[in-house]
Amino acid sequence: xxxxxxxxxxxxxxxxxxxxxxxxxxxxxxxxxxxxxxxxxxxxxxxxxxxxxxxxxxxxxxxxxxxxxxxxxxxxxxxxxxxxxxxxxxxxxxxxxxxxxxxxxxxxxxxxxxxxxxxxxxxxxxxxxxxxxxxxxxxxxxxxxxxxxxxxxxxxxxxxxxxxxxxxxxxxxxxxxxxxxxxxxxxxxxxxxxxxxxxxxxxxxxxxxxxxxxxxxxxxxxxxxxxxxxxxxxxxxxxxxxxxxxxxxxxxxxxxxxxxxxxxxxxxxxxxxxxxxxxxxxxxxxxxxxxxxxxxxxxxxxxxxxxxxxxxxxxxxxxxxxxxxxxxxxx
Numbered sequence: 001x002x003x004x005x006x007x008x009x010x011x012x013x014x015x016x017x018x019x020x021x022x023x024x025x026x027x028x029x030x031x032x033x034x035x036x037x038x039x040x041x042x043x044x045x046x047x048x049x050x051x052x053x054x055x056x057x058x059x060x061x062x063x064x065x066x067x068x069x070x071x072x073x074x075x076x077x078x079x080x081x082x083x084x085x086x087x088x089x090x091x092x093x094x095x096x097x098x099x100x101x102x103x104x105x106x107x108x109x110x111x112x113x114x115x116x117x118x119x120x121x122x123x124x125x126x127x128x129x130x131x132x133x134x135x136x137x138x139x140x141x142x143x144x145x146x147x148x149x150x151x152x153x154x155x156x157x158x159x160x161x162x163x164x165x166x167x168x169x170x171x172x173x174x175x176x177x178x179x180x181x182x183x184x185x186x187x188x189x190x191x192x193x194x195x196x197x198x199x200x201x202x203x204x205x206x207x208x209x210x211x212x213x214x215x216x217x218x219x220x221x222x223x224x225x226x227x228x229x230x231x232x233x234x235x236x237x238x239x240x241x242x243x244x245x246x247x248x249x250x251x252x253x254x255x256x257x258x259x260x261x262x263x264x265x266x267x268x269x270x271x272x273x274x275x276x277x278x279x280x281x282x283x284x285x286x287x288x289x290x291x292x293x294x295x296x297x298x299x300x301x302x303x304x305x306x307x308x309x310x311x312x313x314x315x316x317x318x319x320x321x322x323x324x325x326x327x328x329x330x331x
Contacts, residue, residue, distance in 0.1 A: 005077075006042055037074075038061055038241050039315070045213055049217075049229070055284070068104070100181060102185070173189075198225065232246055245322040
């Protein structure tokens with residue numbers, strides 16, 4: 001793997017069994033295909049965006065990468081080290097070392113902070129778990145982190161319920177930074193915030209990236225924020241990566257029919273601008289019983305012209321690092 005690649009995901013699969021209760025034992029009644037063969041890489045110092053409608057597998061991908069939900073199959077490499085092997089080894093010191101380098105910022109700051117702990121306790125808890133900072137320097141590091149994310153020193157003794165949503169997300173970011181990570185996966189970190197507060201958090205993430213040379217995987221369904229913060233973007237549909245490219249290339253030249261429909265839904269703050277919405281027919285298929293061939297075939301107007309009904313198109317580079325999984329663009 002190239003040294004510039006911090007994260008490399010190869011053919012990642014995550015399935016969730018559906019269990020039905022029998023007379024004596026539970027039986028597997030089906031499988032939810034949450035993630036099916038996702039592959040991408042993230043360069044050092046960049047922000048890679050994962051976008052798609054709700055339920056497409058973005059969060060399941062993130063949790064499988066970090067081994068919060070062990071993947072069904074596939075490989076994840078962080079700086080050349082296979083993540084699955086480290087966790088399967090059950091060697092605590094190696095697992096903690098890897099956890100330090102890869103951190104997660106959850107979508108809901110209300111639910112991801114312990115209401116019984118002060119901000120100081122929340123941020124210093126990783127110091128005690130990982131032991132990477134001498135105890136006599138904990139408070140110095142605490143106040144540096146509080147200042148870094150735009151909070152005041154007196155906030156350290158307050159509890160999460162005393163803060164606004166934007167402030168709570170800053171606390172979550174400070175907690176993630178407490179272990180000095182190299183990669184942060186931010187799972188819709190501004191989804192529950194007001195528009196003005198969203199801009200503040202996005203600017204904070206960009207400032208931290210510049211100061212600390214951070215690498216991000218940014219998950220969102222808000223395409224306007226994705227264009228602002230991301231260097232490259234991958235589009236997911238029903239557990240599959242259907243398109244990936246540099247941000248400007250993807251937004252200016254979308255090739256997959258699903259990507260085009262997704263981008264057409266971006267609101268434009270100008271009443272005089274005429275927007276052509278692409279309304280997709282039908283409904284999203286069930287992830288329990290996905291269609292064979294292309295997952296998008298039942299909603300695509302080009303399906304009858306190509307062989308994608310039976311054979312799923314592979315994600316292929318059509319030039320300049322623009323990857324598309326569509327027979328129409330590859331033929």
